[in-house]
Amino acid sequence: MRAIGHLLLVAPLALGAGAEAGAAPVTVQDDAGHRVTLARPAQRVVATAPHITELLFAAGGGERVVGAMNYSDYPEAARRIPVIGSNAQIDMERLLALRPDLLVVWQSGNTERQLAQLKSLGIPIFYSEPKKLDDVATSLTRLGQLLGTDTVAQAAARDYRQKIARLSAAYAQRAPVRVFYQIWEKPLFTLNGAHIASDAMRVCGGSNVFAGLKVTAPSVSTEAVLQENPEAIIGGGQHDGQAGITLWRTYKGLQAVQRDNLFTLDGELLVRATPRIADGVATLCDRLEEARRRRP
Structure with missing residues (x-):
């Protein structure tokens, strides 16, 4: 061969x-x-x-x-x-x-x-x-x-670097927002701090609640998400009849639900490591800014 x-x-x-x-x-x-x-x-x-x-x-x-x-x-x-x-x-x-x-x-x-x-x-x-x-x-x-x-x-x-620099200058020092990023519902998957999506959150002044997990794309339980009680939940579109991030609406005690901070983003713009991720970061920053405005 x-x-x-x-x-x-x-x-x-x-x-x-x-x-x-x-x-x-x-x-x-x-x-x-x-x-x-x-x-x-x-x-x-x-x-x-x-x-x-x-x-x-x-x-x-x-x-x-x-x-x-x-x-x-x-x-x-x-x-x-x-x-x-x-x-x-x-x-x-x-x-x-x-x-x-x-x-x-x-x-x-x-x-x-x-x-x-x-x-x-x-x-x-x-x-x-x-x-x-x-x-x-x-x-x-x-x-x-x-x-x-x-x-x-x-x-x-x-x-690309200029776009990211402008976003970082505008948002990186803003008050932190604790974020749960959902990439799949059944089973429930997220991303850890080693994934580029976590760096996107950082630029926007966000923090990944599961950044410390060792696996890049770990499976987590509903109970683990409820315990972390994120201020915002980010997810892609619905797949194969799944509920996507709307599944969390039944958990009325969740801070993200109480403040209506369930945000759907084009997943490819945050998980594909290409120049288009700058557009995904810009949208993410806008959504986290919405979460800040909804604070009591």
Whole structure:
């Protein structure tokens, strides 16, 4: 398998040699701390998570993404990219047929088995795992280096950082709001302090009531939420007939219910680590400001 991967790697590099003649090798460090070196800018990239596909487009490399995971739906052009699998299963034959010269993978979103298979192909791998808001900007610039699209990537990173800086200046020092973030109802799931959504709360002057849990996306009990008694509850839209955050309306003693602080946000804008998260942070800040205004 390693030999096949090596042969398939050589072909796209050779195809790009004319356009990239004289290009110097580039080395960047990925989110796992590994050094990734390419002899010339990547020409055929496979992304193994929706947020990665979006980052590659934002960094100026959308036309070079030849394979993506299911749910890669932004921007619109991403919907036309061949799908090579899901977080449960990657079609390795289809991936190899695309002749990629760079794989950008989600370290915690792809299984250990998948990661082992991908490493065995002998194709350069960049691990993507943004955990803080500023990691989105550094992801853009590093991917821009690997793609040879530095100018576009750096401009996108500057614009994004400016948006986050303005929000932080406006809200970070506001009175804290204790927040429960619900990502799923049955079973009840939330996010801990290591997830980028918690950093978004921090920018808005919010604090995640379950930040201290060890698992990134832990399951919690209804009783645990009631004990924490958050001032605001944030959740995405309803799924598959579930009640979403409206389930809490029956708990009249909950502070978030008493003050009508049950807020529905577009979940993708807070959990996908892409430049669009700045829009999600702006909406979150508005909602937490509403919660402050409703205090007695």
